[in-house]
Amino acid sequence: MAEEYDVEFIERGDRSARFLVRGVTPAFANGIRRAMIADVPTLSVDSVRVIENSSVMFDEQIAHRLGMVPLTTPEGEFEEGDVVTLSIDVKGPSTAYSGDLVSGDSVVEPADDNIPIIDLKDDQRLELEAEAVLDSGKSHAKHQGGVAVGYRHLQYVDVVGDAAEFEEQEPNILRGVIEERAAEHAEGNAVNGDLVPTEEFDNDLTNRYPGKEVEVNDVSNAFVFDVETDGSLTVEELVSRAVGSLEDRATELREAVQL
Amino acid sequence: MMVPVRCFTCGNVVGEHWEEFKARAREGDEDPEAVLDDLGVERHCCRRMIVSHKDLVDIVSPYQ
Numbered sequence: 001m002a003e004e005y006d007v008e009f010i011e012r013g014d015r016s017a018r019f020l021v022r023g024v025t026p027a028f029a030n031g032i033r034r035a036m037i038a039d040v041p042t043l044s045v046d047s048v049r050v051i052e053n054s055s056v057m058f059d060e061q062i063a064h065r066l067g068m069v070p071l072t073t074p075e076g077e078f079e080e081g082d083v084v085t086l087s088i089d090v091k092g093p094s095t096a097y098s099g100d101l102v103s104g105d106s107v108v109e110p111a112d113d114n115i116p117i118i119d120l121k122d123d124q125r126l127e128l129e130a131e132a133v134l135d136s137g138k139s140h141a142k143h144q145g146g147v148a149v150g151y152r153h154l155q156y157v158d159v160v161g162d163a164a165e166f167e168e169q170e171p172n173i174l175r176g177v178i179e180e181r182a183a184e185h186a187e188g189n190a191v192n193g194d195l196v197p198t199e200e201f202d203n204d205l206t207n208r209y210p211g212k213e214v215e216v217n218d219v220s221n222a223f224v225f226d227v228e229t230d231g232s233l234t235v236e237e238l239v240s241r242a243v244g245s246l247e248d249r250a251t252e253l254r255e256a257v258q259l
Numbered sequence: 260m261m262v263p264v265r266c267f268t269c270g271n272v273v274g275e276h277w278e279e280f281k282a283r284a285r286e287g288d289e290d291p292e293a294v295l296d297d298l299g300v301e302r303h304c305c306r307r308m309i310v311s312h313k314d315l316v317d318i319v320s321p322y323q
Contacts, residue, residue: 056319068264115264115274119316141270148269230272
Protein backbone atom coordinates (compact mmCIF):
# COMPACT_ATOMS: atom_id res chain seq x y z
CA MET A 1 0.00 0.00 0.00
CA ALA A 2 1.64 3.18 -1.19
CA GLU A 3 -0.84 5.74 0.10
CA GLU A 4 -0.58 7.10 3.62
CA TYR A 5 -3.24 6.57 6.16
CA ASP A 6 -4.12 8.68 9.04
CA VAL A 7 -4.77 7.53 12.63
CA GLU A 8 -6.43 9.71 15.23
CA PHE A 9 -7.22 8.63 18.79
CA ILE A 10 -10.65 9.48 20.20
CA GLU A 11 -10.24 7.71 23.52
CA ARG A 12 -6.98 6.23 24.64
CA GLY A 13 -6.21 3.99 27.59
CA ASP A 14 -3.85 1.11 28.28
CA ARG A 15 -6.48 -1.56 27.90
CA SER A 16 -9.17 0.07 25.85
CA ALA A 17 -9.10 2.68 23.14
CA ARG A 18 -11.09 4.08 20.28
CA PHE A 19 -9.36 5.46 17.23
CA LEU A 20 -10.17 6.67 13.75
CA VAL A 21 -8.32 5.39 10.70
CA ARG A 22 -8.74 7.21 7.40
CA GLY A 23 -7.77 6.05 3.95
CA VAL A 24 -8.17 2.30 4.36
CA THR A 25 -10.51 0.00 2.45
CA PRO A 26 -13.19 -1.98 4.30
CA ALA A 27 -11.25 -5.15 3.47
CA PHE A 28 -8.09 -3.83 5.08
CA ALA A 29 -9.99 -2.62 8.15
CA ASN A 30 -11.44 -6.08 8.57
CA GLY A 31 -7.99 -7.57 8.03
CA ILE A 32 -6.66 -5.56 10.96
CA ARG A 33 -9.59 -6.62 13.13
CA ARG A 34 -9.09 -10.28 12.33
CA ALA A 35 -5.36 -10.05 12.88
CA MET A 36 -5.94 -8.49 16.31
CA ILE A 37 -8.20 -11.36 17.31
CA ALA A 38 -6.53 -14.37 15.78
CA ASP A 39 -2.95 -13.57 14.79
CA VAL A 40 -1.33 -11.69 17.66
CA PRO A 41 0.23 -14.36 19.88
CA THR A 42 0.07 -14.15 23.67
CA LEU A 43 1.34 -16.38 26.46
CA SER A 44 -1.11 -18.62 28.27
CA VAL A 45 -0.83 -21.58 30.59
CA ASP A 46 -1.15 -24.67 28.43
CA SER A 47 -0.03 -27.62 30.53
CA VAL A 48 0.05 -28.18 34.26
CA ARG A 49 2.00 -30.59 36.49
CA VAL A 50 0.03 -31.04 39.67
CA ILE A 51 2.11 -31.83 42.75
CA GLU A 52 -0.68 -31.59 45.27
CA ASN A 53 -4.30 -30.64 44.85
CA SER A 54 -6.56 -31.37 47.79
CA SER A 55 -9.00 -28.58 46.92
CA VAL A 56 -12.65 -29.11 46.02
CA MET A 57 -11.93 -28.77 42.31
CA PHE A 58 -10.51 -31.33 39.91
CA ASP A 59 -7.00 -30.82 38.49
CA GLU A 60 -8.50 -30.19 35.05
CA GLN A 61 -10.78 -27.46 36.32
CA ILE A 62 -7.89 -25.67 37.97
CA ALA A 63 -5.76 -26.07 34.86
CA HIS A 64 -8.57 -24.51 32.83
CA ARG A 65 -8.84 -21.56 35.20
CA LEU A 66 -5.08 -21.01 35.04
CA GLY A 67 -5.26 -21.07 31.26
CA MET A 68 -7.73 -18.20 31.25
CA VAL A 69 -5.48 -15.93 33.34
CA PRO A 70 -3.90 -13.33 31.01
CA LEU A 71 -0.09 -13.21 31.17
CA THR A 72 1.94 -10.18 30.11
CA THR A 73 3.65 -10.83 26.79
CA PRO A 74 6.51 -8.44 25.96
CA GLU A 75 7.24 -7.93 22.29
CA GLY A 76 10.16 -9.64 20.63
CA GLU A 77 11.17 -11.71 23.67
CA PHE A 78 9.43 -14.90 22.67
CA GLU A 79 8.78 -16.97 19.59
CA GLU A 80 5.79 -19.13 18.95
CA GLY A 81 6.22 -22.37 20.88
CA ASP A 82 8.44 -20.90 23.63
CA VAL A 83 7.70 -22.08 27.17
CA VAL A 84 7.69 -20.16 30.46
CA THR A 85 7.24 -22.04 33.74
CA LEU A 86 5.12 -20.65 36.55
CA SER A 87 4.52 -22.22 39.93
CA ILE A 88 1.98 -21.77 42.68
CA ASP A 89 1.97 -23.07 46.25
CA VAL A 90 -0.87 -22.04 48.52
CA LYS A 91 -2.00 -23.65 51.75
CA GLY A 92 -5.53 -23.36 53.19
CA PRO A 93 -7.36 -21.73 54.77
CA SER A 94 -6.98 -19.00 52.16
CA THR A 95 -7.74 -18.27 48.55
CA ALA A 96 -5.22 -18.91 45.79
CA TYR A 97 -5.08 -15.86 43.53
CA SER A 98 -3.49 -15.39 40.12
CA GLY A 99 -1.05 -13.08 41.92
CA ASP A 100 0.30 -16.11 43.84
CA LEU A 101 1.75 -17.47 40.60
CA VAL A 102 5.53 -17.23 40.70
CA SER A 103 7.00 -16.81 37.26
CA GLY A 104 10.29 -18.25 36.09
CA ASP A 105 10.77 -15.21 33.85
CA SER A 106 10.46 -11.76 35.40
CA VAL A 107 8.92 -10.18 32.28
CA VAL A 108 6.05 -12.67 32.26
CA GLU A 109 3.54 -12.27 35.06
CA PRO A 110 -0.23 -12.38 35.48
CA ALA A 111 -1.77 -9.17 34.09
CA ASP A 112 -4.26 -9.14 36.97
CA ASP A 113 -3.17 -10.20 40.44
CA ASN A 114 -6.52 -10.69 42.12
CA ILE A 115 -8.32 -13.30 40.03
CA PRO A 116 -9.44 -16.02 42.45
CA ILE A 117 -8.24 -19.46 41.30
CA ILE A 118 -9.59 -21.64 44.09
CA ASP A 119 -10.83 -21.14 47.63
CA LEU A 120 -8.89 -23.46 49.97
CA LYS A 121 -10.27 -24.67 53.31
CA ASP A 122 -8.36 -26.06 56.33
CA ASP A 123 -5.79 -28.73 55.42
CA GLN A 124 -6.29 -28.17 51.71
CA ARG A 125 -3.30 -27.33 49.57
CA LEU A 126 -2.59 -26.45 45.98
CA GLU A 127 0.89 -26.89 44.61
CA LEU A 128 1.60 -27.11 40.93
CA GLU A 129 3.84 -26.06 38.09
CA ALA A 130 2.32 -24.59 34.97
CA GLU A 131 3.85 -24.17 31.56
CA ALA A 132 2.82 -21.14 29.56
CA VAL A 133 3.32 -21.24 25.80
CA LEU A 134 3.16 -18.54 23.16
CA ASP A 135 0.45 -19.19 20.60
CA SER A 136 -2.15 -17.27 18.63
CA GLY A 137 -5.90 -16.90 19.05
CA LYS A 138 -6.36 -19.19 16.06
CA SER A 139 -5.43 -22.23 18.14
CA HIS A 140 -7.25 -21.36 21.37
CA ALA A 141 -9.30 -18.40 22.60
CA LYS A 142 -7.10 -18.11 25.70
CA HIS A 143 -4.30 -16.83 23.44
CA GLN A 144 -6.47 -13.97 22.15
CA GLY A 145 -5.02 -10.63 23.12
CA GLY A 146 -7.95 -8.56 21.85
CA VAL A 147 -11.33 -8.63 23.52
CA ALA A 148 -14.45 -7.25 21.81
CA VAL A 149 -12.52 -5.78 18.89
CA GLY A 150 -14.69 -4.08 16.32
CA TYR A 151 -14.98 -1.18 13.95
CA ARG A 152 -17.64 0.85 12.25
CA HIS A 153 -17.76 3.53 9.62
CA LEU A 154 -17.20 7.11 10.65
CA GLN A 155 -20.52 8.83 9.91
CA TYR A 156 -21.66 12.32 9.15
CA VAL A 157 -25.05 13.93 9.52
CA ASP A 158 -26.75 15.97 6.82
CA VAL A 159 -29.50 18.34 7.84
CA VAL A 160 -32.04 17.95 5.03
CA GLY A 161 -34.83 20.15 6.37
CA ASP A 162 -36.96 21.08 9.33
CA ALA A 163 -38.95 18.56 11.31
CA ALA A 164 -42.72 18.83 11.00
CA GLU A 165 -44.10 21.55 13.25
CA PHE A 166 -46.44 20.71 16.19
CA GLU A 167 -45.36 17.11 16.01
CA GLU A 168 -43.41 15.36 18.71
CA GLN A 169 -40.04 14.25 17.34
CA GLU A 170 -39.26 10.56 17.44
CA PRO A 171 -35.86 9.71 18.94
CA ASN A 172 -33.24 9.12 16.26
CA ILE A 173 -30.77 6.70 17.80
CA LEU A 174 -27.26 6.47 16.42
CA ARG A 175 -24.14 4.82 17.82
CA GLY A 176 -20.50 5.30 17.00
CA VAL A 177 -18.69 8.50 16.16
CA ILE A 178 -19.88 11.30 13.89
CA GLU A 179 -17.85 13.87 12.03
CA GLU A 180 -19.54 17.24 12.40
CA ARG A 181 -20.54 18.72 9.04
CA ALA A 182 -23.62 20.70 10.05
CA ALA A 183 -22.28 22.72 12.96
CA GLU A 184 -24.64 25.65 12.29
CA HIS A 185 -27.62 23.43 13.20
CA ALA A 186 -26.05 21.66 16.18
CA GLU A 187 -26.65 22.40 19.85
CA GLY A 188 -23.80 23.88 21.86
CA ASN A 189 -20.60 25.16 20.36
CA ALA A 190 -19.93 22.74 17.53
CA VAL A 191 -17.25 23.25 14.92
CA ASN A 192 -17.26 21.56 11.53
CA GLY A 193 -14.77 18.72 11.49
CA ASP A 194 -15.22 17.81 15.17
CA LEU A 195 -15.26 14.11 15.98
CA VAL A 196 -18.19 13.55 18.32
CA PRO A 197 -18.85 10.19 20.03
CA THR A 198 -22.61 9.70 20.03
CA GLU A 199 -22.58 9.18 23.82
CA GLU A 200 -22.06 12.95 24.08
CA PHE A 201 -25.65 13.55 23.02
CA ASP A 202 -27.06 10.41 24.62
CA ASN A 203 -26.98 8.54 21.26
CA ASP A 204 -30.02 10.54 20.10
CA LEU A 205 -29.60 12.84 17.11
CA THR A 206 -32.69 14.85 18.06
CA ASN A 207 -30.74 16.09 21.09
CA ARG A 208 -27.98 17.45 18.90
CA TYR A 209 -30.06 18.75 15.99
CA PRO A 210 -33.39 19.67 17.63
CA GLY A 211 -36.23 20.39 15.24
CA LYS A 212 -34.30 19.23 12.19
CA GLU A 213 -34.80 16.46 9.71
CA VAL A 214 -31.46 14.65 9.38
CA GLU A 215 -29.87 12.01 7.22
CA VAL A 216 -26.91 9.87 8.36
CA ASN A 217 -24.23 8.89 5.86
CA ASP A 218 -20.98 6.95 6.05
CA VAL A 219 -17.68 8.72 5.47
CA SER A 220 -16.05 6.46 2.91
CA ASN A 221 -12.84 4.69 3.87
CA ALA A 222 -12.85 6.06 7.41
CA PHE A 223 -13.28 3.57 10.24
CA VAL A 224 -13.61 3.95 13.98
CA PHE A 225 -12.05 1.00 15.80
CA ASP A 226 -13.03 -0.04 19.31
CA VAL A 227 -10.24 -2.12 20.80
CA GLU A 228 -9.97 -3.69 24.23
CA THR A 229 -7.27 -6.05 25.43
CA ASP A 230 -7.26 -8.65 28.19
CA GLY A 231 -4.17 -7.03 29.74
CA SER A 232 -1.53 -9.28 28.22
CA LEU A 233 -0.51 -6.36 26.00
CA THR A 234 -1.48 -2.71 25.62
CA VAL A 235 -3.83 -1.53 22.89
CA GLU A 236 -0.95 0.11 21.06
CA GLU A 237 1.12 -3.08 21.07
CA LEU A 238 -1.88 -5.13 19.97
CA VAL A 239 -2.65 -2.90 16.99
CA SER A 240 0.95 -2.53 15.86
CA ARG A 241 1.61 -6.26 16.14
CA ALA A 242 -1.61 -6.99 14.23
CA VAL A 243 -0.58 -4.64 11.41
CA GLY A 244 2.91 -6.13 11.54
CA SER A 245 1.57 -9.65 11.11
CA LEU A 246 -0.51 -8.52 8.11
CA GLU A 247 2.57 -6.95 6.59
CA ASP A 248 4.64 -10.08 7.17
CA ARG A 249 2.09 -12.19 5.40
CA ALA A 250 1.78 -9.74 2.51
CA THR A 251 5.57 -9.76 2.10
CA GLU A 252 5.62 -13.53 2.23
CA LEU A 253 2.96 -13.69 -0.46
CA ARG A 254 4.81 -11.23 -2.67
CA GLU A 255 8.00 -13.22 -2.39
CA ALA A 256 6.20 -16.48 -3.02
CA VAL A 257 4.63 -15.33 -6.29
CA GLN A 258 7.69 -13.53 -7.62
CA LEU A 259 9.20 -14.96 -10.75
CA MET B 260 -18.29 -23.23 42.01
CA MET B 261 -15.71 -20.43 41.77
CA VAL B 262 -16.37 -17.32 39.65
CA PRO B 263 -15.52 -17.88 36.00
CA VAL B 264 -12.23 -16.15 35.21
CA ARG B 265 -13.52 -14.72 31.95
CA CYS B 266 -16.81 -13.74 30.41
CA PHE B 267 -18.14 -16.70 28.37
CA THR B 268 -19.23 -14.46 25.52
CA CYS B 269 -16.59 -11.78 25.01
CA GLY B 270 -13.55 -13.11 26.89
CA ASN B 271 -13.12 -10.11 29.15
CA VAL B 272 -11.55 -10.93 32.53
CA VAL B 273 -14.36 -10.63 35.10
CA GLY B 274 -13.13 -12.89 37.94
CA GLU B 275 -11.09 -10.15 39.55
CA HIS B 276 -14.20 -8.07 40.25
CA TRP B 277 -16.20 -10.76 42.04
CA GLU B 278 -14.87 -10.32 45.58
CA GLU B 279 -15.44 -6.59 45.61
CA PHE B 280 -18.87 -7.02 44.04
CA LYS B 281 -19.77 -9.64 46.63
CA ALA B 282 -18.63 -7.48 49.52
CA ARG B 283 -20.41 -4.37 48.29
CA ALA B 284 -23.60 -5.63 46.66
CA ARG B 285 -24.31 -9.08 48.12
CA GLU B 286 -23.09 -8.65 51.69
CA GLY B 287 -23.27 -4.86 51.67
CA ASP B 288 -26.34 -2.93 50.69
CA GLU B 289 -25.14 -1.11 47.59
CA ASP B 290 -27.08 -1.25 44.33
CA PRO B 291 -25.56 -4.03 42.16
CA GLU B 292 -26.04 -1.91 39.04
CA ALA B 293 -24.06 0.98 40.51
CA VAL B 294 -21.32 -1.36 41.76
CA LEU B 295 -20.89 -2.95 38.31
CA ASP B 296 -20.73 0.50 36.68
CA ASP B 297 -18.15 1.50 39.25
CA LEU B 298 -16.06 -1.65 38.64
CA GLY B 299 -16.05 -0.96 34.91
CA VAL B 300 -17.98 -4.09 33.95
CA GLU B 301 -19.80 -2.45 31.07
CA ARG B 302 -21.21 -5.00 28.66
CA HIS B 303 -24.27 -6.96 29.65
CA CYS B 304 -22.56 -10.26 28.78
CA CYS B 305 -19.91 -9.58 31.44
CA ARG B 306 -22.46 -8.24 33.91
CA ARG B 307 -24.51 -11.43 33.85
CA MET B 308 -21.38 -13.45 34.68
CA ILE B 309 -21.13 -11.63 38.02
CA VAL B 310 -24.82 -11.02 38.76
CA SER B 311 -25.76 -14.68 38.26
CA HIS B 312 -22.84 -16.17 40.17
CA LYS B 313 -23.10 -18.13 43.42
CA ASP B 314 -20.09 -19.38 45.39
CA LEU B 315 -20.44 -23.12 46.03
CA VAL B 316 -17.07 -24.04 47.53
CA ASP B 317 -18.42 -23.76 51.10
CA ILE B 318 -21.38 -25.97 50.17
CA VAL B 319 -19.42 -28.81 48.56
CA SER B 320 -16.35 -28.83 50.82
CA PRO B 321 -17.93 -31.03 53.58
CA TYR B 322 -18.51 -33.82 51.04
CA GLN B 323 -14.90 -34.22 49.93
